[in-house]
Amino acid sequence: MPKVDPELRQEWKDGERRTFSLIVKVSGDIEARRETLEDMGCQVKRAYRLTNSVSVRCSGATALSLTRRPWITRVERDSNVRAFGG
Amino acid sequence: MPNPRKLSDELLVSLGRTSADSQIPVIVRYIPDRVVMRAKGPTMRGVSESYNYRMAPLVHMHATPEALRNLEEDPEIVRIYRDLPVRALMDTALPIVRAPQVVDLGYDGSGIRIAIIDTGIDVDHPDFSGRVAGTADLVGEGPDDENGHGTHCAGVALGSGAASAGRYRGIAPGALLYSAKVLHRSGQGMMSDVMAGIEWAVEQGVHIVSLSLGGPGPSDGHDALCDICDAAVESGVVVVVAAGNDGPGSFTVGSPGAARRVLTVGASTDEDAVAPFSSRGPTADNRVKPDLVAPGLRITAARAGETELGSPVDPYYTECSGTSMATPLVAGICALLMQKEPQLTADQVKARLMATAIDLGEHPCVQGQGRIDALRAIHDEQGEAPDTGDPNDGSPGDGTSPRPGCLTSVTSLFTRRHKG
Numbered sequence: 001m002p003k004v005d006p007e008l009r010q011e012w013k014d015g016e017r018r019t020f021s022l023i024v025k026v027s028g029d030i031e032a033r034r035e036t037l038e039d040m041g042c043q044v045k046r047a048y049r050l051t052n053s054v055s056v057r058c059s060g061a062t063a064l065s066l067t068r069r070p071w072i073t074r075v076e077r078d079s080n081v082r083a084f085g086g
Numbered sequence: 087m088p089n090p091r092k093l094s095d096e097l098l099v100s101l102g103r104t105s106a107d108s109q110i111p112v113i114v115r116y117i118p119d120r121v122v123m124r125a126k127g128p129t130m131r132g133v134s135e136s137y138n139y140r141m142a143p144l145v146h147m148h149a150t151p152e153a154l155r156n157l158e159e160d161p162e163i164v165r166i167y168r169d170l171p172v173r174a175l176m177d178t179a180l181p182i183v184r185a186p187q188v189v190d191l192g193y194d195g196s197g198i199r200i201a202i203i204d205t206g207i208d209v210d211h212p213d214f215s216g217r218v219a220g221t222a223d224l225v226g227e228g229p230d231d232e233n234g235h236g237t238h239c240a241g242v243a244l245g246s247g248a249a250s251a252g253r254y255r256g257i258a259p260g261a262l263l264y265s266a267k268v269l270h271r272s273g274q275g276m277m278s279d280v281m282a283g284i285e286w287a288v289e290q291g292v293h294i295v296s297l298s299l300g301g302p303g304p305s306d307g308h309d310a311l312c313d314i315c316d317a318a319v320e321s322g323v324v325v326v327v328a329a330g331n332d333g334p335g336s337f338t339v340g341s342p343g344a345a346r347r348v349l350t351v352g353a354s355t356d357e358d359a360v361a362p363f364s365s366r367g368p369t370a371d372n373r374v375k376p377d378l379v380a381p382g383l384r385i386t387a388a389r390a391g392e393t394e395l396g397s398p399v400d401p402y403y404t405e406c407s408g409t410s411m412a413t414p415l416v417a418g419i420c421a422l423l424m425q426k427e428p429q430l431t432a433d434q435v436k437a438r439l440m441a442t443a444i445d446l447g448e449h450p451c452v453q454g455q456g457r458i459d460a461l462r463a464i465h466d467e468q469g470e471a472p473d474t475g476d477p478n479d480g481s482p483g484d485g486t487s488p489r490p491g492c493l494t495s496v497t498s499l500f501t502r503r504h505k506g
Binding site: 001021023025045046048049050051053055074076078079080081082083084085086 | 204205233235238239269273274275276277278280281282284285288298299300301308309310311313314317318321328330331341382395396406407408409410411413
């Protein structure tokens with residue numbers, strides 16, 4: 001499985017200054033990775049211990065740089081969900 | 087000739103079955119501001135008014151077929167509906183899945199903790215009195231339910247029916263309720279907030295997580311939301327997820343319904359057919375989903391205060407449809423089973439419910455293993471193996487294995503049906 005969906009990567013390239021909401025899966029200590037992500041320019045929303053992942057907001061340019069870090073194993077869009085009844 | 091634009095479908099059916107001197111109960115919608123004049127009293131032969139609604143231009147009345155034809159010609163009348171009996175959760179859905187028989191055995195979910203990850207709950211609803219063990223607001227709107235969806239789901243799973251003298255009781259009224267608000271009042275939200283709600287619920291030590299939400303299909307079950315659902319199961323929590331309402335097309339199960347280890351629930355009708363709107367498998371990577379189906383059509387359960395979701399029955403209850411309603415029903419049955427057999431693992435609970443489901447004769451990517459049956463699950467009655475319906479593979483799908491024949495089979499199934 002690729003680290004990032006090619007379509008999403010293209011969106012980052014097309015909008016390097018746009019802000020994206022992403023979920024980043026990391027290896028290693030989650031708190032240390034969280035701090036590193038903040039240092040890289042990400043606004044960290046939450047960290048998830050169950051899956052060792054972090055939800056962030058960052059620019060397209062920052063997102064592109066994330067994928068070059070070996071301890072980042074996957075980056076995906078923070079997608080919309082909806083209720084299934086009414 | 088009846089005017090189909092004014093008479094509801096149900097009323098047209100009733101008209102054909104009613105004698106000339108019998109009266110049909112109807113609800114008449116007038117153009118705005120005209121209903122006040124109507125309230126002065128009926129003047130038309132064959133009509134007797136019984137109630138004038140104050141919040142909408144509606145009048146409840148009884149009318150003979152001839153009177154209805156005259157009412158149709160009234161330019162101040164917009165629409166005439168047949169007054170229909172409402173269906174109670176206790177009256178229809180619970181007996182279908184044989185939950186009352188399990189309650190009679192002494193199981194009501196006591197000692198089991200259920201998390202509803204949704205739009206929040208109405209903590210003041212009498213049906214949850216004394217059983218709200220924890221709430222979390224992960225969207226910054228406060229824990230109250232301003233949509234109504236979460237409260238309804240909670241009512242289906244574990245409502246006591248206190249505000250209806252037990253009529254609209256849920257499946258496991260002894261269970262404790264944990265509510266994580268992850269969807270906004272609009273009923274929409276972000277995957278990251280749902281993930282936080284699931285993690286919060288696991289940290290609270292819940293036994294069951296119920297998720298009546300998701301994204302569009304298809305999903306291959308490899309996204310972050312599916313991952314955290316599977317991780318919750320790995321930690322010992324039963325995760326029950328709605329398949330979605332994007333049926334009847336195939337490949338309509340999204341995330342997190344496509345997660346491998348969750349129990350994915352489609353919706354069935356009171357007639358034990360799979361609801362047309364219920365999302366169908368296979369998943370994007372050609373696995374069978376849903377895992378089973380449960381009643382999800384016109385379910386009456388708790389209504390959050392000052393909300394208008396579904397078709398309100400009274401201030402405390404409303405009627406809703408969707409795989410959202412089928413899901414907490416299954417979560418409630420999980421609670422009954424886990425009360426009886428607390429040693430079961432999350433995977434074993436899922437396997438038991440699937441293995442004891444009633445085969446509805448549909449393809450596995452439509453019905454899963456069939457419609458849930460609480461009594462068979464409690465007694466572990468696996469006698470008659472459900473038909474998997476897959477000509478390529480005789481083994482039951484458990485959501486973890488690719489099913490190469492699924493795509494072909496489902497496509498041909500729908501093609502056949504479309505051709506009639």
